[in-house]
Amino acid sequence: MPISKKILDHLDKNKIKYEILKHKTVYTAYDLANTLKKKLSEIAKTLVVKADQSYYLIVVPAHYRLDLGKLKKILQAKKIEIAKENVMAKIFKVKPGAITPFGTIHKVGVVIDQALAKTQKVIMGAGSFTESLHLKIKDFLKLENPTKASIGKKFTSEVISKPKPKMAKKRKVTVRKSGCGCGASPKKRK
Structure with missing residues (x-):
């Protein structure tokens, strides 16, 4: 599925x-x-959050985890949660994983993590x-005028590295001596 014409028109118009x-x-x-x-620092990850009764697009670097507590304070919300997948399909008309960070198109606010706002270009x-878009972050900031705040926390290297393959569990093996079980030594075969 190619990039929506609506998004490309929005970028071209501006x-x-x-x-x-x-x-x-x-x-x-x-x-x-x-x-x-x-x-990962060059890739923007977009999340949909519901704060009280409003929806927001949250943009963080791919190697960051959103801190809902910090975001709750920034948005001065009583209740905050990651939006459910069916909401993305219904309100934003996209499948989960394909959400765009363009709040002006969706008519919702955008909050971007300061770490991402400091980069030169972003995907x-x-x-x-x-298909993805590669553009200057300053152009995105000018277009969307998002709230800039420290809302994410960097993953540790263990979290973002590929998981190690699971090893088979070691089993205790009991070795039995052949023979009759009477204590006599087993006969050797030739």
Whole structure:
């Protein structure tokens, strides 16, 4: 599924320079980084959050985990939660994993982590599992005017590395001596 014409028109109308990156089908920011051979810090991960009765698009580097406590304070919300998958399909008209960070299109607020806001260029999802957008972060900030805050926490290297294959459990093996069980030594076979 290609990038939505609505998104490309939105970028063109606002004179935002971008590059469309075609790649194999990916469903996560981690897989996108591996596929494109890019650092996780160059990939934007977009999440949908419900704060009280409003929805927000949250944009963090791929190697960050969202801190809901920090976000709750920033948004001054009483209740905050990651939106359910059916909400993404119903409200944002996209499948989970294909959400875009363009709040102006979806008419919702955007919050971006300061770490991502400091990068030069970023690769972000654009409603497609086979194409992504590569653009200058300053252009995204100008277009979306998001709230910038420290809302994420960097994964430790153990968390973002590939899981180690499971090893078979060692079993205790009992070795029985052949023979009749009477204590006599077994006969040797020739």
